[in-house]
Amino acid sequence: MPSRKFADGEVVMGRWPGSVLYYEVQVTSYDDVAHLYIVKYKDGTELALKESDIRSQSFFKHRKSQSSSSSPSRRSSSRSRSRSPGRPAKGKRRSASQSREHKDDKKKTVQETSLALPVLVLFKPSENNTKRYNGEPESTEKNDTSCIILEQKLKPDLEIKRVLEQYSLRSRKDDKKKEEICSEKKTSVTVKPVEKLPTKTKELEFGGRIGTFMMIFLLPATVIYLLLMCKQEDPSLLNIPPLPPLESLWEGRVFGVFLLWFFLQAMFYLLPIGKVVEGLPLSNGRKLQYRINGFYAFILTTAAIGVLLYFQLELHYLYDHFMQFAVSATAFSLALSIYLYIRSLKAPEEELAPGGNSGYFIYDFFTGHELNPRIGSFDLKYFCELRPGLIGWVVINLAMLLAEMKIHNLSVPSLSMILVNSFQLLYVVDALWNEEAILTTMDITHDGFGFMLAFGDLVWVPFVYSLQAFYLVGHPTTITWPVAAAITVLNCIGYYIFRSANSQKNNFRRNPADPKLADLKFIPTATGKGLLVTGWWGFVRHPNYLGDIIMALAWSLPCGFNHILPYFYVIYFICLLVHREARDEHHCKQKYGLAWERYCQRVPYRIFPYIY
Numbered sequence: 001m002p003s004r005k006f007a008d009g010e011v012v013m014g015r016w017p018g019s020v021l022y023y024e025v026q027v028t029s030y031d032d033v034a035h036l037y038i039v040k041y042k043d044g045t046e047l048a049l050k051e052s053d054i055r056s057q058s059f060f061k062h063r064k065s066q067s068s069s070s071s072p073s074r075r076s077s078s079r080s081r082s083r084s085p086g087r088p089a090k091g092k093r094r095s096a097s098q099s100r101e102h103k104d105d106k107k108k109t110v111q112e113t114s115l116a117l118p119v120l121v122l123f124k125p126s127e128n129n130t131k132r133y134n135g136e137p138e139s140t141e142k143n144d145t146s147c148i149i150l151e152q153k154l155k156p157d158l159e160i161k162r163v164l165e166q167y168s169l170r171s172r173k174d175d176k177k178k179e180e181i182c183s184e185k186k187t188s189v190t191v192k193p194v195e196k197l198p199t200k201t202k203e204l205e206f207g208g209r210i211g212t213f214m215m216i217f218l219l220p221a222t223v224i225y226l227l228l229m230c231k232q233e234d235p236s237l238l239n240i241p242p243l244p245p246l247e248s249l250w251e252g253r254v255f256g257v258f259l260l261w262f263f264l265q266a267m268f269y270l271l272p273i274g275k276v277v278e279g280l281p282l283s284n285g286r287k288l289q290y291r292i293n294g295f296y297a298f299i300l301t302t303a304a305i306g307v308l309l310y311f312q313l314e315l316h317y318l319y320d321h322f323m324q325f326a327v328s329a330t331a332f333s334l335a336l337s338i339y340l341y342i343r344s345l346k347a348p349e350e351e352l353a354p355g356g357n358s359g360y361f362i363y364d365f366f367t368g369h370e371l372n373p374r375i376g377s378f379d380l381k382y383f384c385e386l387r388p389g390l391i392g393w394v395v396i397n398l399a400m401l402l403a404e405m406k407i408h409n410l411s412v413p414s415l416s417m418i419l420v421n422s423f424q425l426l427y428v429v430d431a432l433w434n435e436e437a438i439l440t441t442m443d444i445t446h447d448g449f450g451f452m453l454a455f456g457d458l459v460w461v462p463f464v465y466s467l468q469a470f471y472l473v474g475h476p477t478t479i480t481w482p483v484a485a486a487i488t489v490l491n492c493i494g495y496y497i498f499r500s501a502n503s504q505k506n507n508f509r510r511n512p513a514d515p516k517l518a519d520l521k522f523i524p525t526a527t528g529k530g531l532l533v534t535g536w537w538g539f540v541r542h543p544n545y546l547g548d549i550i551m552a553l554a555w556s557l558p559c560g561f562n563h564i565l566p567y568f569y570v571i572y573f574i575c576l577l578v579h580r581e582a583r584d585e586h587h588c589k590q591k592y593g594l595a596w597e598r599y600c601q602r603v604p605y606r607i608f609p610y611i612y
């Protein structure tokens with residue numbers, strides 16, 4: 001195998017995939033396995049390019065001097081092969097003035113283009129390579145994994161147009177005419193998002209190796225601590241609960257019930273009901289298929305619980321053994337994470353998670369080494385994200401409601417308990433109803449499946465998010481109807497922001513041409529994806545987080561103000577989302593470069609308008 005031609009740090013000219021345009025780029029690294037150069041464009045975009053798509057700068061200097069001597073007629077003859085949609089149909093005669101205007105336009109376009117971009121060189125065809133660079137779409141580009149834009153067939157004129165439009169805002173409503181011109185782009189040109197092939201994770205998150213090592217112990221300890229606190233009569237922060245005997249934390253039967261629950265949900269997931277959809281393209285351009293039947297699983301679970309209650313099964317068992325259930329779920333998620341890590345060692349490089357491929361065992365074990373671990377068509381991460389933990393959370397809440405009625409001898413649950421149960425039920429049902437939306441979230445597209453998500457999905461969500469309901473069983477709180485109404489309004493506001501923001505982004509990502517989104521403006525980016533700058537995503541940079549946090553507050557308020565414990569969720573959630581937002585910003589900055597900076601200038605607040 002010949003050695004690499006370009007060194008790290010070298011400034012060279014990189015071909016923009018699918019086009020004949022060369023930009024100044026800097027080589028940042030080299031992927032020995034895929035034999036690809038990772039290069040950074042001036043706007044911050046990073047791409048993986050093969051060696052044949054890279055030229056030294058001197059190559060162009062040489063070419064420039066050659067092309068300046070070439071006759072205008074030769075230049076126009078090579079351009080005439082491009083079938084720009086703006087050009088008259090073949091055979092149609094152009095007047096001399098039209099032709100002159102056309103030439104002037106072209107010249108202007110090229111001039112503007114070179115003004116709009118730091119360095120842009122049109123690779124002018126020479127006799128030897130006219131065939132290859134004759135302005136026709138390059139058939140070899142299709143399925144060319146070296147440049148990860150698949151099926152891209154941009155013609156030079158269209159490409160220039162796209163580049164010119166790159167940093168200006170467009171409203172699709174005002175742009176009807178342009179859309180017609182670009183209809184060819186819509187029908188025959190499929191611009192897929194540019195993704196990088198997974199390379200080694202260089203920037204470690206969550207405190208790196210030490211941070212992730214500590215979190216593996218700290219997270220389960222926090223769950224146990226919170227549950228012990230909640231069981232106390234006085235759950236104030238300073239009243240540290242005594243540690244229970246270790247043997248009381250484990251019961252085989254409880255673990256058996258947990259396993260039964262997990263496999264029942266797995267069975268529901270495997271049922272051939274519900275539509276099958278494609279996820280976003282992976283780094284190799286492949287799209288995985290996902291069955292959308294979470295809502296059906298929820299209905300079936302509700303029916304199963306109804307039958308059990310009808311036959312006098314005591315859900316109280318869940319309340320009585322709550323801690324043991326949490327410990328069982330922890331043990332299971334740990335075993336699952338070990339399995340996931342072991343199997344990830346055999347996974348091909350391209351299937352590893354962009355964020356969990358550091359080469360450090362602890363870090364990759366925690367963040368998740370493999371992006372989409374599957375057993376056949378059974379997607380372990382996707383299944384765990386929304387099924388056993390999320391549906392389990394609703395069942396736990398119901399068990400708490402029944403426990404409250406039983407312990408306090410109530411004929412109906414307290415108003416506080418009803419609010420907490422209803423709000424959280426709405427949240428879970430919404431997530432399951434909009435299950436498809438999860439396919440565009442960071443958890444699915446970026447994070448691997450390791451301890452962080454396994455523990456988060458199977459332990460943290462069901463056992464920590466149900467803390468308010470658990471708290472209310474031991475600490476009855478009375479609220480008046482007007483207070484309940486005010487809290488309900490708050491929850492509805494939060495839900496409205498959360499849902500509409502998530503739907504807006506999800507619909508835009510799935511179909512940017514959706515007529516429902518015609519009023520929205522967006523900044524085009526070099527990857528082909530746009531960044532919304534009006535609507536919810538023009539209000540703050542993470543409107544969905546804002547809505548989620550408002551709801552989190554509404555879930556805690558029914559517990560009154562006697563203790564801070566029921567507010568743990570909202571406090572933790574703000575920290576989680578602020579950290580998550582920072583992670584996402586970092587990824588977006590890498591993905592979109594200058595376009596992201598423009599977005600940040602235009603939408604200065606991250607989550608809370610005028611505050612943060």
Ligand code: NDP
Pocket residue numbers: 440441442443498502505508509529530531532533537541542544545548580584587588599
């Ligand atoms: P988001 O749904 O917020 O997605 C972030 C991505 O959206 C970015 O990476 C980018 O991806 C895209 N994006 C960012 N800005 C724009 C824009 N202006 N226009 C278009 N696309 C944009 O990420 P999360 O996965 O963090 O959150 C999903 C939901 O889950 C949220 O509602 C959140 O509150 C909730 N959540 C709940 C948790 C819980 O425990 N209850 C935990 C975590 C999240 P790209 O450009 O690549 O498409």
